Amino acid sequence: MRIVLNGEPREIGSTRLDTALDELGYGGAAVATAVNGEFVPAGSREATELAPGDRLEVVTPRQGG
């Protein structure tokens, strides 16, 4: 199905957030996630189902002031 990852369309096979992250290459990285603007804690990824058109945000540590 097609979702929107960090603002860009992406095709994924997974329907769960935890497996989608693995499929997208984030396995093991220190990331935080939000789906459709709502924060999804790491512990809730397994129970989070993705649907076509969902907006997934994946962020990591970066420089800041």
Added chain:
Amino acid sequence: MPRFYGVEIRSRMMLGTAQYPSPAILAEAFRASGAGIATVSLRRESGGGRAGSDFWTLIRELGVRVLPNTAGCHSVKEAVTTAHMAREVFGTTWIKLEVIGHTDTLQPDPFALVEAARILAADGFEVFPYTTEDLVVAGKLLDAGCEVLMPWGAPIGSGLGLVNPYGLRALRERFPDVPLVVDAGIGLPSHAAAAMEMGYDAILLNTAVAKAGDPAAMARAFALAVEAGAAGRAADPMEPRDMAAASTPEIGRAFLE
């Protein structure tokens, strides 16, 4: 030394981690500054990317506390969601809360800031609000649960210094027991010294160091200025006066007419 939410920090300097010419120069500037706190952010990363983990490794090696920010957020919802993401990734309840109200000046939106601060403080965050020097907003942020205030000196990245010294002094006098940090707008070491002389507990700066020709040397200059300003404040400065007052005694002056 300043205490924020019960944690004593070894330095009155807080330093941002953005805009340095290289990671090595960032690390060198931090060592030269003696800063005890580093501000950091969260940004999007592609799958398989290394930028986030490489940066996080570098910051952990500095041995400083991290203060994640909500930079770029323009709404309460964005800021609260970003704070939750930051708490998970960085493993800290500290959050530098920015809710921007105006694109050109990056001026805080005080109404959204207070609301976001209340939500986050109720949820166990220890909020460092980036605010203006407005006394009423400051009082409402304290009511919302903030135990630190971070008024701007001038717009972020402007380097203009303390553009409203009256307002900053008034804030210090109104809230003598609240840790206060001048955040944003500092361009020169003398600005930092002036903030210390006013009795501020710390400064937070980034661009002035990162964009200097020699960031590590500038970091050292700021460290010296902060130390000088704080020492001057502690030494109880004289009161200024409008007219001259001779410092050399008149008595015993030779009559040479």
